[in-house]
Amino acid sequence: MSPRPRSESRLSPAQGSRRSEGPPVPLREWLADLWEGRYVILAATLLTTALGGFLAWRAAPVYEAEALLQLPDKKASNPDPSFAKVEGLYSEPSSADAEVEVLKSDRILGQVVSALKLDLAASPRAAPVIGAALMRRRPDPPSLAVDLLDVPERSMGNDFHVTAGADGSFRWSAPDGTPLASGRPGETLSGRLGGAAVRLRIRSMAARPGQDFLVRRNAVPACIASLRKRLEIAERVKDSNVIGLSVRTDSPAGSAAILNAIIDQYVRYQMEKKAGQANQARAILEARTQPLRVKLDASEGRLDAFRSQHKAVDVSREADSLLEQSAALASQISALVQKRQEVLRTYRADSDVVATIDQQIRQLRNETRQVESQLGALPATQQEMVRLSRDIQVNTELYTSMLNSIQQLQISGDGDAKSVAVVDQAMANPEPVGPKLPVQYAFFAALGALAGIGLVMLRELWGGTIKDHRLIESELGLPVLVTIPHSRTQEAHAAAMDKNRSGPHLLAVTHPDDLAIESLRSLRTAILFSRQAAARPGIMIAAPSPGVGKSFLCANLAILLAQNETRVLLVDADLRRGGLHRYFGFDDRQGGLSDVLSSRTSWPEVVRRTGFPGLDLVSTGSLPGDAAQLLLSPALDGFLAEASRVYTHLIFDVPPLLPVTDGTILGTKLGTLLLVAKSGAHSLDELRLCEKRMEEHGIALAGCIFNDLKPTGLGGYRYAYHYAYK
Numbered sequence: 001m002s003p004r005p006r007s008e009s010r011l012s013p014a015q016g017s018r019r020s021e022g023p024p025v026p027l028r029e030w031l032a033d034l035w036e037g038r039y040v041i042l043a044a045t046l047l048t049t050a051l052g053g054f055l056a057w058r059a060a061p062v063y064e065a066e067a068l069l070q071l072p073d074k075k076a077s078n079p080d081p082s083f084a085k086v087e088g089l090y091s092e093p094s095s096a097d098a099e100v101e102v103l104k105s106d107r108i109l110g111q112v113v114s115a116l117k118l119d120l121a122a123s124p125r126a127a128p129v130i131g132a133a134l135m136r137r138r139p140d141p142p143s144l145a146v147d148l149l150d151v152p153e154r155s156m157g158n159d160f161h162v163t164a165g166a167d168g169s170f171r172w173s174a175p176d177g178t179p180l181a182s183g184r185p186g187e188t189l190s191g192r193l194g195g196a197a198v199r200l201r202i203r204s205m206a207a208r209p210g211q212d213f214l215v216r217r218n219a220v221p222a223c224i225a226s227l228r229k230r231l232e233i234a235e236r237v238k239d240s241n242v243i244g245l246s247v248r249t250d251s252p253a254g255s256a257a258i259l260n261a262i263i264d265q266y267v268r269y270q271m272e273k274k275a276g277q278a279n280q281a282r283a284i285l286e287a288r289t290q291p292l293r294v295k296l297d298a299s300e301g302r303l304d305a306f307r308s309q310h311k312a313v314d315v316s317r318e319a320d321s322l323l324e325q326s327a328a329l330a331s332q333i334s335a336l337v338q339k340r341q342e343v344l345r346t347y348r349a350d351s352d353v354v355a356t357i358d359q360q361i362r363q364l365r366n367e368t369r370q371v372e373s374q375l376g377a378l379p380a381t382q383q384e385m386v387r388l389s390r391d392i393q394v395n396t397e398l399y400t401s402m403l404n405s406i407q408q409l410q411i412s413g414d415g416d417a418k419s420v421a422v423v424d425q426a427m428a429n430p431e432p433v434g435p436k437l438p439v440q441y442a443f444f445a446a447l448g449a450l451a452g453i454g455l456v457m458l459r460e461l462w463g464g465t466i467k468d469h470r471l472i473e474s475e476l477g478l479p480v481l482v483t484i485p486h487s488r489t490q491e492a493h494a495a496a497m498d499k500n501r502s503g504p505h506l507l508a509v510t511h512p513d514d515l516a517i518e519s520l521r522s523l524r525t526a527i528l529f530s531r532q533a534a535a536r537p538g539i540m541i542a543a544p545s546p547g548v549g550k551s552f553l554c555a556n557l558a559i560l561l562a563q564n565e566t567r568v569l570l571v572d573a574d575l576r577r578g579g580l581h582r583y584f585g586f587d588d589r590q591g592g593l594s595d596v597l598s599s600r601t602s603w604p605e606v607v608r609r610t611g612f613p614g615l616d617l618v619s620t621g622s623l624p625g626d627a628a629q630l631l632l633s634p635a636l637d638g639f640l641a642e643a644s645r646v647y648t649h650l651i652f653d654v655p656p657l658l659p660v661t662d663g664t665i666l667g668t669k670l671g672t673l674l675l676v677a678k679s680g681a682h683s684l685d686e687l688r689l690c691e692k693r694m695e696e697h698g699i700a701l702a703g704c705i706f707n708d709l710k711p712t713g714l715g716g717y718r719y720a721y722h723y724a725y726k
Contacts, residue, residue, distance in 0.1 A: 037456030044452030052444025061432035065255035068424035071241040096235040142207035150199040164207040252428040259426035469706040481703040508559040536671035537644030548678035562614035566648035575627035578620040592621025667699040
């Protein structure tokens with residue numbers, strides 16, 4: 001023998017404190033709950049998977065086009081320092097992040113929308129939900145191409161109607177169905193809508209007569225926003241200046257056309273930007289060139305006049321060296337002064353960058369003063385000759401540098417305008433990229449499984465039914481005498497009784513080693529030990545509601561008690577719908593308890609021999625109109641007194657306690673009351689109400705039988721372990 005389900009060795013009224021919290025639920029029990037709810041989880045998974053398949057079938061295919069751009073790298077420093085400084089003002093190295101934002105800007109996308117007429121939309125009118133999907137799968141789906149739709153701003157976004165005619169013509173109607181005009185593709189139609197002029201031109205139309213199209217013009221900002229959502233632009237590799245572009249639409253050719261239009265508009269924007277910058281820089285430099293030319297001419301004139309006056313031909317070698325140094329220092333100072341002005345546009349005057357430039361200027365000016373002091377030692381004629389020659393040399397260098405800068409800007413501007421390289425043009429890809437059926441099926445299947453699990457968990461948490469007998473003990477203080485596992489063999493017996501098959505249907509007889517019968521033997525042991533403690537005869541087995549298996553328990557418990565060489569009388573006291581007679585193969589209920597209580601016959605005359613030694617049966621008899629009133633008959637007391645002298649055990653199968661009062665009446669007359677609770681069929685409130693109703697009439701529940709404990713499918717039963725003879 002192996003351990004049996006939990007049972008009490010004696011029957012006694014429920015006592016003990018009640019706790020507000022039940023026992024903790026281990027992981028195994030959660031897994032058991034999921035196994036029991038597997039059909040709910042499976043149904044939810046199949047339902048959502050089917051929904052995902054329908055949505056994928058209904059969705060329009062999505063096509064993607066890709067393109068690749070390469071931005072210019074950062075420019076190497078120009079060998080001409082003067083040009084490098086000037087060019088730095090107007091030309092900055094390309095930044096990939098900045099250019100990505102330019103590609104997504106309203107300016108670029110707005111021009112694409114206008115160029116490709118993306119603000120015009122035309123679609124065939126179809127049946128709701130599945131009409132568009134069915135139409136796409138036709139061998140000749142209807143199509144309409146619109147060249148022009150000029151409507152007032154208040155009508156933008158509204159659907160106009162174009163209905164195909166029998167001879168290639170069409171009829172144009174307003175959103176409210178008012179006819180506007182009729183014509184053929186290629187013609188520009190005009191009409192009046194609310195006092196405003198409207199125009200329409202259809203490029204082409206392919207449709208059966210009577211096909212209706214919805215045509216509308218959307219606001220450009222809305223089209224730009226929609227296009228930006230479908231557009232992906234990003235640098236492929238960090239700091240590579242290579243930008244990838246992709247767009248998804250419902251047309252392969254449309255995707256490629258949109259990307260190529262974006263590239264064309266971006267290249268044009270860069271060309272206009274570079275050309276404008278170069279022109280602005282040239283204008284500034286040309287404005288500065290004329291004064292330098294005037295200064296150069298004036299300095300040359302002064303030198304010629306000085307030579308003529310003093311008959312000076314040239315400066316000495318020493319003076320010539322000082323002249324070169326002075327001119328070079330003057331050029332460097334001029335360049336630093338210009339650089340300082342440029343830097344002040346970005347940095348403050350007290351910044352480190354400006355301070356460094358100021359320090360360099362002071363150093364060069366100190367060197368200039370030293371050279372000038374050396375020049376002061378020369379004769380006056382030589383000094384003036386050097387000064388005039390230095391002016392000519394400095395002005396000549398500045399003028400020449402300015403002309404070179406203008407020429408370099410012209411070359412740089414033309415080169416930079418074409419510096420954006422289109423590595424890959426967008427091409428139409430006939431293979432759709434979506435919807436991806438495997439991914440969508442997997443997603444919806446996972447979603448359905450999670451939803452099913454959630455439903456099962458919610459049902460277990462808030463469903464209110466008891467599946468753990470420990471809750472009865474902890475919450476109600478009512479001892480659970482035995483747990484009865486579910487029996488598949490008993491399911492077959494129940495089906496046979498429903499079909500009115502002849503013969504006994506007793507599990508204790510046909511399958512005495514069934515786990516349910518093993519558990520009932522534990523209850524039999526407890527009853528045998530407690531027989532002397534009962535103040536009144538009789539055992540009443542009741543339940544809160546019908547369909548919990550109390551008749552099965554009564555019949556098989558009676559068989560087990562009779563096998564112990566005791567005399568047992570089984571009484572079907574459910575005078576409303578009792579059916580104990582069917583367990584023993586009797587076809588009718590005639591001649592039973594109702595006849596005894598109504599004094600139509602004596603009780604020995606209604607006792608039926610069941611064919612099992614020591615066990616007799618009293619069926620319900622004819623079902624009365626008022627069962628509760630009949631149970632109040634004094635004949636019941638006489639029946640109990642006389643039968644208890646003849647039989648060792650009287651077992652009463654009574655109606656449910658909550659719907660009717662029959663059980664309460666019988667409970668006041670019988671010695672032991674056992675309450676049957678079916679796993680997953682009752683709430684704590686139902687059992688608490690049964691206990692309260694019994695207490696109000698002075699009836700103490702001796703204990704609870706926890707019935708129909710189903711296996712978890714994980715190799716065992718909930719909250720109990722069962723063994724059987726092998």
